[in-house]
Amino acid sequence: MNSQQITLLVSILFFVVDLAVKIAALIIIPRDRKPTAAMAWLLAIFFIPYLGILFFLILGSSKLPRKRRDKQVKINEMIAAGVPDVELVSDRSTWPQWLENVTLMNQNLGAVPIVGGNTARLIDDYNGGIVTMAAEIDTATTFVHVEYFIVAFDSVTKPFFTAMENAVKRGVKVRLLADHISSKKVPKSTETFAELDRIGVEWSWMLPVMPFKGKYQRPDLRNHRKLVVVDGRVAFMGSQNLIDRSYNSPKNIKRGLQWQELITRVTGPVVSGINAIFLSDWYMETDEVIENERVRVTEVAASSGPDALDCQVVPSGPGFEGENNLQLFLALLYSAQKKVIITSPYFVPNESMLDAIIAACKRGLEVQLFVSAIGDQVPVFHAQRSYYRPLLEAGVQIWRYPAPYILHAKHLSIDDDIAVIGSSNMDIRSFLLDLEISLLVHGKTFVDEMRAVEAHYREIGSLLTLDEWNREPLKSTALDGLARLTSALE
Secondary structure (H helix, E strand, O other): OOHHHHHHHHHHHHHHHHHHHHHHHHHHOOOOOOHHHHHHHHHHHHHOHHHHHHHHHHHOOOOOOHHHHHHHHHHHHHHHHOOOOOOOOOOHHHOOOOHHHHHHHHHHHHOOOOEEEEEEEEEOOHHHHHHHHHHHHOOOOOEEEEEEOOEOOOOOOHHHHHHHHHHHHOOOEEEEEEEHHHHHOOOOHHHHHHHHHHHOOEEEEEOOOEHHHOEOOOOOOOEOOOEEEEOOOEEEEEOOOEOOOOOOOHHHHHHOOEEEOOEEEEEOOHHHHHHHHHHHHHHHHHOOOOHHHOOOHHHOOOOOOOOOEEEEEEEEOOOOOOOHHHHHHHHHHHHOOOEEEEEOOOOEOOHHHHHHHHHHHHOOOEEEEEEEOOOOOHHHHHHHHOOHHHHHHHOOEEEEEOOOEEEOOOEEEEOOOEEEEEOOOOEHHHHHOOEEEEEEEEOHHHHHHHHHHHHHHHHHOEEEOHHHHHOOOHHHHHHHHHHHHHOOOO
16 A cells, blocks of 8 residues: 555544434533533534544533532432421512522522521621631630632731631530532632641631542542531521632732622521531532531521511532522623622623623613622633623623622612522522522511622723723624633533
8 A cells, every 4th residue: 555545544534423422412512501601612523633522521511420410319308308397488588489489499499498586787898707707706605617719818818717726625526518619729728728727727628630540530620619517507698708808919919909708698598508508518519417507497587577587598510410609690680670789709690691691781670790890810801792782782780890809799789679699690600500508588688788788899890881882992892702602612
């Protein structure tokens, strides 16, 4: 066989293999995948076949391993079994007519019921929030549960670490969960976890990527939750991680970036639900069931005052069959009667959310969106910008929080008495890939407090107009469109 024949044979073989891969991709990729995600993956494989196939093999599955999904089913059954057969809220007559159906949906998806008799207040002071949580840990007598996407020992978080150390010395059981990839990549992460060992905190990685130890799943499936529970009587949750406001990143420090957060301090029966999420994640990572620190709803003191809140914890993530947080947000958007105000640092909605927001405008509702004027993640920031035109054309008011701050708070309020706060962004990643925790709150006093936070955003921010957006240069909007396309690679 001469060289020309070999070349021809290799070309034919290459063509056949290439065609077979593309046919296989057309059969395999659209199966059980949303059309936009399937199309993005197909385009990647067709235009950059070898890299596209490699990325698909690494990132193509948004599901956790079967063992973890089976554990989540067991966890839901345990939570459901612990719910007493009693009325958990005081007066449903004050609810909007549609709210009962939404809370039932949340319970069917995430197993946690809505409960009354709670109090909640918002904290938007970054360093002050860490000091407040540390002060609460100083009062612990039984246990402290800490769970964060990012954990770092630095000058800002030192009071928190000191409070944990003092709690351990008092005989309090202190447990901590940290997301493996996100906490490991923070500067001086080795020193952080050495400090936890030194002070006697029991800790574990969440979703560790350690293939040689048999611990592996899609590497960008992360646990994004942030929560603290003290003795089962008080809890904190929201958007803030346990780290300096600059995230200790040299590039952030060079740009002068500072993160603006919002967390909530809650008391009452809902703390049992937040604690259940921690215990679930602890069991998921360690196989340890902690029965003696499992606080039941009826064991937590309830507030009977006129400002008591009805609250429901909504966990979400790839361990669940449905996109729990997305279903909650959509239900609220379609139920709103007067006003919708969304705050999200990474706003990359899927089609259903975009349609729901535009539909709210078409129904005559006032719709506002708070985002950052600048971004810390270039692809996500440009993907977010790609949605500004259709939103502005629909009538959405887009307010931009000023530099050098990154508005990292994550909350939603509708009408006069419904709000959500938690760890979940309004983006495809939070809907499908990250483990999140959200708190649904019914109560005018809480929404009034959130309205004050939103008013501050407007006071210091700038309103983006359609005329201003129309003057954006083509090179920027073209990059926006490309980033939007790649954002669908779920």
